[in-house]
Amino acid sequence: MLDFKGKTAVVTGAASGIGLELARIFAEQDMNVVLADIERDALDAAVDEVSAPGVEALGVVTDVGSGKSVAALCEATVARFGSVQVLCNNAGVYTGGLLWEQTEDDYEWLMRVNQWGVIHGLRHFVPQMIEQGDACHIVNTSSMASLCTLPFAGIYHMTKHAVLSLSECLFHELAMTAPQVNVSCLCPELVNTGIATSARNRPAELAEENVTDMQNMSMTAITDATAGSLAPRILAERVLQGIKDNTFYLLPPAGNPWRDTASTRLEDIRLVRNPTFAPPAI
Ligand SMILES: NC(=O)c1ccc[n+]([C@@H]2O[C@H](COP(=O)([O-])OP(=O)(O)OC[C@H]3O[C@@H](n4cnc5c(N)ncnc54)[C@H](O)[C@@H]3O)[C@@H](O)[C@H]2O)c1
Structure with a gap:
């Protein structure tokens, strides 16, 4: 897909970090941008920032862990812009610790946002894109955590491995049935974003309890590792180039x-x- 101007991009997790930078770079291509996020105030600020003369930005409060919410996001996008050409299933959260000490709610939260978020995105947007019949591109945000396995972040690794394998299967299925819809999987290294404070958006029904020493250690490690790491802009540029070149694996150099x-x-x-x-x- 080379012609971005006037087309529509949807980005989940668009109120912060990599998602916000994706929204900015799509706006710079004169695309219509739909910003979806669970954090209302940050989303409103992001929409204000991205809106510019010639750029229409729409904010939709969305919980990617809910199929109904993502269906509503797709409906709102089509109602406003008529079609959608780029979808970035980007929202994601992090927690760490020892696998046997982490709670069912820890597992549920990460699987709901990181895995189901991508599943809901593809289930609702792919049929819309296929029906349109034009060139489209889906970018699923995984992580380099999908290509390796490190201790004390096992749930996160598991969810990101799922995003990569789902994306590879989606790539094959679309290539065989609807080759005008392309797929990339973004696997970032460490990026300086709000990911270490993911718990700010953790639902009350899955609240953290009895935080263990290993969990604290893992959160301190991710805070230290992401602070001062790569600027999200580099990732947004990588994604834009990846869409232009139709590259599936968007990896660090x-x-x-x-x-x-x-x-x-x-x-x-x-x-x-x-x-x-x-x-x-x-
Ligand atoms: N920062 C890194 O080092 C890094 C590395 C590899 C992969 N990633 C991935 O990049 C993606 C973006 O994360 P980030 O680093 O920009 O973090 P971030 O916290 O800055 O941004 C994530 C955004 O997702 C939103 N969000 C959280 N739960 C949501 C939900 N249920 N529904 C909708 N939105 C929700 C948050 O409000 C936030 O705006 C994630 O998938 C993350 O796993 C990040």
Whole structure:
């Protein structure tokens, strides 16, 4: 897809971090932009910021963990702009700790936002895009966590592995049935965003309880690791280029330490070797 002007992009998790930067870069292409997020005040501020002469921005408060909410997002988009050409299933949250100490609610929250968020996105938007018949592109935000397995962040890794495999299967299915709809999977390295404070949007019915030392340690680690890391703008540029080039795997450049960690895991599997502990040297 090379012609962005006048087309419509939908971004989930658009009120902060990578999603906000995606909304900005799509607006710079003179696209209509639909910003979807669960955090109302931040969403309103993002819509105000992205709106500009020649750019129509629509904010839709959305919980990506709810099929009804994502269906309403698709309906609101089509009602306002008539069609949708780019969908970024980007909203995601993080928590960490030891797998056997984390609560059912920890699992439920991450699976609901990180996995079901992408599932609801594709179930509601793909039929709309196929019906339109024009060139479209879906970008699912996974993580380099989908290509390796590190301790103390197991639920997050699991959900991001699911996003990658779902995206690969979607790629094959669309290539065979509706090749005008393309797919990319964004696998960022560490990015300086609000992800370490994901719990700000954790639903009350899945509230954190009895936070363990390992959970605290994991949250401190992600706070330290993301602070001062890559600017979200780099990711937005990577996505834009990926859509232009129709690249599926949107990865950090060769030589990035996360690529080495991912290669080690792939090599473990190829050689039927037990998992190597090879965190990125960052
Ligand atoms: N920051 C990183 O280092 C990093 C690395 C790899 C992948 N990612 C992924 O990038 C994506 C964006 O995260 P970010 O780093 O920009 O974090 P962020 O916290 O800055 O932005 C995430 C946005 O998602 C929204 N959100 C949370 N729950 C939601 C829900 N149920 N429905 C709708 N919106 C919801 C939040 O309000 C927030 O605006 C996530 O999928 C994350 O897993 C981030």
